[in-house]
Amino acid sequence: MPDASTIVTVLDRAGYRLTEPRRVVAGLIAGREGHFTAADLVDDARERRLDVGRATIFRALELFTELSAVERVDLPSGEHAYVECEPIHHHHVICSQCARTTEVEACGMPAVAREVGKATGFKIQSHRLELFGICPDCQAANSRRG
Amino acid sequence: MPDASTIVTVLDRAGYRLTEPRRVVAGLIAGREGHFTAADLVDDARERRLDVGRATIFRALELFTELSAVERVDLPSGEHAYVECEPIHHHHVICSQCARTTEVEACGMPAVAREVGKATGFKIQSHRLELFGICPDCQAANSRRG
């Protein structure tokens, strides 16, 4: 279960001000499972009558991304989404049914990157890997349904 | 060197009409090296005084993508771009200096996907891998420059 205080702590450590709107956005993120878009948070805030401006939500997301408290992912649809995550290098596995995401280290990746570098002559600097599939829960639900 | 006739052939085989605007868009794509955005093509068309509507360019790109004659990639900046490519499963290595792209099979990927599936319990259906680095030409140019 994600926790708003994690983000707040990261913010504090980095020397940023702990303002009410930032706490609210952190709380909205914590209240979500899986990926979410900026628009989702804007809607959430409006529904819960939390007085946070649209611009503020975008700014907060930008800041959290910079601090690696959340990460941007690109869905197959081309949409930009965010997921809350630990600030270490990893990748996301995204359930295409329920949108839940899981972090993985995908430790085989450096080898793949090395191989690609060898094959193409490129000096590989970074990569982006996103995996899409069906999570265990949805698999179970699907098989129950027949 | 990409070739407009490749796209035109794919279009023809799929039973789509070979109209002038589609040939023009195919030509614009062929005239590019590396990735490009829809806006790039719109600009190109305007510069060369080719009478192709903006909507038509978007429609053509959508169609070409559907036929796997071009593929969408997401740049680290979050921009959506396209690259011309062969209609088989592969990944792109993108030069962060000159934007040139190269296709690779990244044959180690199925193993990584399998491993991730095992570790998370997800049934992996698809993945998206993009690699960013410096191409051989830019490396050479850089080392010449000191």
Place this chain on the structure above:
DNA sequence: GACGTTGACGATACCGAGTCTCACTCAGTA
């Protein structure tokens, strides 16, 4: 606790990518 500084805020205008609509055109066919 009061105060001052300045980073953060909300409102809102703005921008640009992409989509939708609709009347018109033209490629392919009978």
Place this chain on the structure above:
DNA sequence: TACTGAGTGAGACTCGGTATCGTCAACGTC
């Protein structure tokens, strides 16, 4: 040649994201 419907261009529209600007409040200092 006439017909038909896929494809087109113009332009309005939507929506995600950014920029601006006057105001507010977090936080360090006294």
